[in-house]
Amino acid sequence: MTKSNVESFDLDHRLVKAPYVRVAGRKELGGGVEIIKYDLRFCQPNKAHLEMATVHSIEHMMANFMRDYTDKLIGFAPMGCQTGFYAITNNMEQDELLSALESALNDILNATEVPAANERQCGWGANHDLAGAQAAVRNYLAHKDEWLEVMA
Structure with a gap:
């Protein structure tokens, strides 16, 4: 198989064991800046996925809440396959x-609403599911001791 210029396309998704956290890439930009991309996989690829409203809500809340704990987060984005996120x-x-x-x-888990889940601040403000996001997060946290075990 020819190596791709997209790191995740070179990952054999059949061999991973979600949920996990893995370094998906590093890029030195000079001047002491190193971009580190993390693969935060919530669901087993090709076996399960998160519903889009759940993905959307987790993305909003993580983009907001994670910045309360670090100034090193550049972006938090969902995977198109709906199995996880990139930090x-x-x-x-x-x-x-x-x-x-x-x-x-x-x-x-303690949120009572999804931040910026409205038409003024979001391109699809009605497409959110707080309960779904909390259920997915509860499951992800329940496997915290396995997060660094990426391969099955």
């Missing part, structure tokens, strides 16, 4: 990521 960071090593991730996930 794009600046010089944020794994231990720091795990700490901020767990804190933000716990904030989701």
Whole structure:
């Protein structure tokens, strides 16, 4: 198989064991800046996925809450396959990521609403599911001790 210029396309999705957290890439930009991309996989690829309203709500809440615990988060984005998310960071090593991730996930469990879930602040403000997001996060946190076990 020819190597792709997209890191996740080179990952054999049949061999991973979700849920997990893995470093998906590092890019030195110079001047002390290193972009580190994390693959935060919630569901087993090709076996399960998150509903879009759940994905959307987790994305809103993580983008908001994680920034309460770090200034190194550049972006938090859903995977198109709806099995997880990418956290794009600046010089944020794994231990720091795990700490901020767990804190933000716990904030989701305690949330009473999805931030910016309205037509003024969101392109599809009606497409959110707080209960679904909380259920997915509860399951992800229940497997926290397995997050670093990426391969089956």
